[in-house]
Amino acid sequence: MKIGFHTDAFNSAYWSFEKCLDWAQRHQVPAIECGLIDGVSWIHGLGYQPHVALYEDPALLRRKMDRYGVRFSQVDAAYPLSQDDGPLRGVPYVMKSIAWAAQIGCPCVDTTDGLHAPEGLADKEAIALMKRSYQQILEVAEAHQVIVNIEPHGYFTTNPDFMEEMLAFSESPCLRMNLDTGNTYIAGRDPVAFLKRFLPRVSHVHIKDVSESLAKALRGGMTGIAVSHCALGDGVNAGNIKQCLALLRDAGYSGVLSMECEGAAGPLIERSLAWLRDTLKELGIPETR
Secondary structure (H helix, E strand, O other): OEEEEEHHHHOOOOOOHHHHHHHHHHOOOOEEEEEEEOOOOHHHHOOOOOOEEOOOOHHHHHHHHHHHOOEEEEEEEEEEOOOOOHHHHHHHHHHHHHHHHHHHOOOEEEEEOOOOOOOOOOHHHHHHHHHHHHHHHHHHHHHHOOEEEEOOOOOOOOOHHHHHHHHOOOOOOOEEEEEEHHHHHHOOOOHHHHHHHHHHHEEEEEEOOOOHHHHHHHOOOOOOOOOOOOOOOOOOOHHHHHHHHHHHHHOOOOOEEEEOOOOOOOHHHHHHHHHHHHHHHHOOOOOEO
C-alpha cells in the first residue's frame, strides 16, 4: 500500500501547496491529496492555503510535482451534493474537477453529502435528487476515465444503508467509495463493519484517528470531522484502524492510505506517519513508494 496525506493537515499552518510537496519529498511520502478551489481566493493567491485552484494549469503543475516525486492520489471536490444548492453549485464543480483531474493524471475525485438532512425533503426525495446529480457527474467521469468516490461524511453517507443505495446509483465502474475511518467512527458506526460491507467498492482510504475527549463529547452526534486533532495511534480509533488495514491487506488492496490529521506545522503528522509505517510493518503490509 502507498502512504499519502491530505493537505488539510497544514491549513492551520497557512502553508502553500508547494510547501506540502516539499514536506512529502523530505518524508518520502509519494501521494498527496488536496482540495480544489473553483475561483479566486486572496488567501490562496498569497500562498497561505495548501490547496489548488482549478485555474492553475494542470500540465505545468504536474511538471512541478514530478520534480518533487509526488503524485495526486485524489483531489477533493466534496461539495455537499445533498444540499439545496447541490445540483446548482456542486454538480458543475465536481464535473470541472473531473476534467482537471484527468489532465493532471489524478485517478480519483472525492464527493460527499451534507452533514444534515436537507430541510423540506423526505430522505427518499433527497436520495432521488442525488441520484440524478451523480448520474450527470458519472457521464463526465466515464468520458475521462476518472473514479468518483463517495466519502462517508454526512447524514446519508455515514448510514451504511443509504451508502448502499448511493453506490447503486449506477453500475459504472467509475463509482466507488472512499473509506474514512474517523468519520464512520464519530458518526457512531463501527469502521470495521462499515469496511466489511463495502470492501469491494473501496478505491481510496482516509486514515483518521479520534481523540478520547472528542469521542466522549460528540460520537453519534456528528457525522464527520473536518480534520482530526489527534495523531494516528493516539486516539480511541487506533484499534479499528489496524483491523481495517488487515482487512484491506487480505482483500488485496494496493491503493493509497491518505492520512488526515492536524499537522501542527509538521510534528503531529510526522508522529502519525511513524505510527502508520510501524503498523504496516507489524501487519506485514509492504509500503510502496
